[in-house]
Amino acid sequence: xxxxxxxxxxxxxxxxxxGATVARELARAGHRVLLLERGRPERHRPLxxxxxxxxxxxxxxGLFFTPEGIQVVVPSMVGGATGMFAGCAAPPxxxxxxxxxxxxxxxxxxxxxxxxxxxxxxxxxxxxxTRLAEAARxxxxxxxxxxxxxxxxRSPRFRCGAHCLLGCRxxxxxxxxxxxxxxxxxxxxxxxxxxxxxxxxxxxRAAGVIGRLAGRPFVARAERVVLAAGGLGTPRxxxxxxxxxxxERMAMDLTVIVYGIAGEAGNAQDPPxxxxxxxxELGVMFSTLxxxxxxxxxxxxxxxxxxxxxxxxxxxxxxxxxxxxxxxSGRLLPDGKLSKPLLPExxxxxxxxxxxxxxxxxxxxxxxxSIFSSPLRGTHPSATVRIGELVGTDLQTxxxxxxxxxxxxxxxxxxxxxxxxxxALGKRLARQMLRV
Numbered sequence: 001x002x003x004x005x006x007x008x009x010x011x012x013x014x015x016x017x018x019g020a021t022v023a024r025e026l027a028r029a030g031h032r033v034l035l036l037e038r039g040r041p042e043r044h045r046p047l048x049x050x051x052x053x054x055x056x057x058x059x060x061x062g063l064f065f066t067p068e069g070i071q072v073v074v075p076s077m078v079g080g081a082t083g084m085f086a087g088c089a090a091p092p093x094x095x096x097x098x099x100x101x102x103x104x105x106x107x108x109x110x111x112x113x114x115x116x117x118x119x120x121x122x123x124x125x126x127x128x129x130t131r132l133a134e135a136a137r138x139x140x141x142x143x144x145x146x147x148x149x150x151x152x153x154r155s156p157r158f159r160c161g162a163h164c165l166l167g168c169r170x171x172x173x174x175x176x177x178x179x180x181x182x183x184x185x186x187x188x189x190x191x192x193x194x195x196x197x198x199x200x201x202x203x204x205r206a207a208g209v210i211g212r213l214a215g216r217p218f219v220a221r222a223e224r225v226v227l228a229a230g231g232l233g234t235p236r237x238x239x240x241x242x243x244x245x246x247x248e249r250m251a252m253d254l255t256v257i258v259y260g261i262a263g264e265a266g267n268a269q270d271p272p273x274x275x276x277x278x279x280x281e282l283g284v285m286f287s288t289l290x291x292x293x294x295x296x297x298x299x300x301x302x303x304x305x306x307x308x309x310x311x312x313x314x315x316x317x318x319x320x321x322x323x324x325x326x327x328x329s330g331r332l333l334p335d336g337k338l339s340k341p342l343l344p345e346x347x348x349x350x351x352x353x354x355x356x357x358x359x360x361x362x363x364x365x366x367x368x369x370s371i372f373s374s375p376l377r378g379t380h381p382s383a384t385v386r387i388g389e390l391v392g393t394d395l396q397t398x399x400x401x402x403x404x405x406x407x408x409x410x411x412x413x414x415x416x417x418x419x420x421x422x423x424a425l426g427k428r429l430a431r432q433m434l435r436v
Contacts, residue, residue, distance in 0.1 A: 005218070039192065194218070395425065
């Protein structure tokens with residue numbers, strides 16, 4: 001027997017930027033919204049933003065790997081991945097409008113104004129990060145200060161560094177959990193520890209969801225369901241619901257950090273990713289980034305145990321992140337794992353990008369014999385329920401009343417920060433739903 005039987009006009013599964021935005025917009029318009037989140041509220045808990053906390057609110061303690069050895073960090077909390085992101089904002093790539101007809105310019109402009117998205121002030125971008133930016137500029141790159149979801153004036157104790165990737169403890173960085181709170185204030189009903197297993201389909205239409213709430217069965221009914229459980233969570237639910245093709249091939253925005261040790265202070269204590277630059281021919285974005293203190297030796301040791309010896313000089317590290325716009329490959333496996341092979345073309349581009357990063361590090365003062373690359377990471381699992389294949393441009397699946405609004409709908413890798421695009425998609429979808 002089900003522990004709970006719930007009803008709403010709209011069910012939203014997931015509280016990342018897509019789900020939180022849709023829920024907020026619909027609740028503010030007076031709709032009865034049921035918001036279901038697999039994780040828990042973490043933002044105001046004592047361990048939030050610590051290494052110990054991150055072990056708890058990431059899938060498999062952050063040690064989730066594909067069979068090919070790619071590390072994928074999957075946060076599970078109210079606010080989704082925005083609880084641990086670097087706070088970077090980038091508009092959707094032009095091809096999303098030109099190739100797929102998804103015009104988000106109005107929603108993006110509205111979000112930028114509402115959240116005060118802008119680069120950090122020059123004095124808060126970090127001396128070492130700025131030194132790396134100047135080195136990249138000297139090599140001919142068009143370096144720009146990275147727009148951020150971070151407003152230092154929101155915190156009386158702003159002190160942002162590599163540790164902020166574990167979660168923002170000072171409150172300067174926006175999280176989708178803020179939109180969730182606003183949705184609840186507007187009347188949305190939030191349940192956490194809600195593991196949605198599949199969508200209920202009756203007479204060919206979405207009719208709700210079923211799953212487990214705090215470990216016990218529940219059923220929820222609604223005529224419209226929005227899946228926003230992320231690039232891995234959403235296709236798993238769709239697979240269980242009988243939607244063919246979900247989870248077949250994916251993008252990851254594959255990421256590597258190239259490290260080197262400098263004689264002076266490095267960028268480990270600078271805010272992450274304050275400067276960025278791009279190589280469109282390679283399909284690569286570069287930025288300034290270093291892993292948090294306790295995570296670094298784990299990452300270094302995964303590459304080669306001898307690099308762990310550089311841990312005592314963590315404060316002197318210079319780090320250049322490479323984000324690769326990877327081609328679609330792999331699939332979600334039935335046992336909950338996933339396969340993501342690195343295609344030869346992607347490998348060649350990544351190797352060239354690593355050579356570029358090494359030149360930048362040397363130009364910025366890193367000792368040549370100290371430079372090495374971290375293992376591969378999948379930072380933005382996406383493109384598993386692609387626009388034009390499994391959802392229409394209105395984000396509705398082949399099942400009437402069933403929508404998807406998260407990174408899974410990307411038709412290909414963005415190759416850039418994703419959160420602003422997902423928020424814009426959420427606003428666009430909510431407004432479409434309000435017109436029906």
